[in-house]
Amino acid sequence: MSLKDDFPILSREVNGHPLVYLDNAATTQKPQVVIDAMSQYYSNSNANVHRAVHTLAGEATEGYEDCRRWIKSWFNAEKAILTGGTTEAINLVAHGWGRANLQAGDAIVLTEMEHHSDIVPWQILSEERGIEIRYVPVLDDFTLDMEAYIASLENAKLVCVVHTSNVLGVRNPVDELISLAHKAGAKILIDAAQAVPHDRIDFEQFNADFMAFSAHKMCGPTGIGALLVKNDAFEQMQPFMGGGDMIESVTTSGSTYQKNEHKFEAGTPKIAEAVGWSAAFDWMSKIDLPAHHERLLNIAKWTAEQLRGLGFTVYGRHQSGDGAVVSFLHPTIHSEDFARFLDAKGFAVRTGHHCAQPLLNRLGITGTIRASFYLYNTQDEAEKFIQIVQYIVEKFA
């Protein structure tokens, strides 16, 4: 029995060919246990959380809070706020921490490598509050310009940086980035959306102030993610969404808020999604993640070498610790055409700017074709992928 058998979608055909799913940096597929857990929740335990005394409400609350326990234990974190995903988690930092702690003239540091979800919230805040945004350039070898990073830290209040690039797969030197930010007196937010699927990060040891990620990139459902926060940063945050569940008491003259993570989880939360995410954690706890990551990185590296040999430009380096992502372009066949031809043969890849337009501007291109590998992908699939790529090149170049 292969790991692939746990994922029902992977047995389907696309356009008459077995599906080979290589769009994992966008979202991963879900094992049957995750699908079953969510279905079972709606079939058996559906209720709203935290308030009612009836049995179903107790089961729903346990299901929801069990997910928080999984997150805290998986990442060794004291505070885990459940959000709608990475984007919402970053917006929570921008509005919950940023509005309470940043003023006109303050500076924050981003990089050219960021996903739009780690750029746009800061631009909105910058326009609203007159905050300066400094961008750390990306060098020709696809790494961050560390000299420019150090210079940008002067009087900066916050650094927001991606752990692993969703376009390049490059893993940034996060330990160094965190340490330098703290030495300069700045807090640091890590966008770990592409990191957590491959790397079981210890948040306490990691020592970032905030870390954002999504469930759906690690076999969990869409629509849920988390923000890990260190205690001192947590105390500096103010809620930016008000409503039910986040209050202690409400009177016509004002409200008081809960002291724990619920303070930032206004309204009915993502209960079924939390139950599904717990099932994903449970499933992943039986997987040797480091061994799989090494295997997948080798597949990505092999694929990149083959593509270079066929005349493609590959954007990435595939060094130890990097993501199993291969971004590439053919000199004459348009990336969108290429992706359609691949889809016709059952291969799912991503094309376009991957929500990282500043990075693509820096690279002087408007988009790439991106193949990204995850736990269920195999070397055999990569070899079939290269065969089809070769066929497309021979026919259309």
Next chain:
Amino acid sequence: MKYPQALQELIDEFSFIDDKMEILEYVYELSEEVVEFPIANWSEKTRIIGCQSEAHLEVVVKDGIVELRCGADSKIVQGMMGLVTIAINGRTAEDVLQLKPDFAQEMGILNSLSPSRSNGFRNLFDKVMLEIRIKQ
């Protein structure tokens, strides 16, 4: 719906092709059917928003007859433009405005016609129709 003869013939031809790759190859060939719209004339105004590729068009309505001029850096997108060219060029604006975009789905070219930002064909079709309405 009843399609113009040239388009109906194409729809019939496509209906005999089961293989998606062959459909795409055919669309690729249709990129030759467009009336050239020189790159020098491409601008923000002529750009089809929502396409991943650079795709541009202009519509001329002369004596009530439509002519679409267009081009794209993606051959498949330009092939879809070729398809629209076959469907509308040389016909009256009044006739063309009756056309619905469903034929692309009937031909198996597209999985979806929902007007999302990534659906280049729908955006192409809507822009052509809008230009005809303005210029007729």
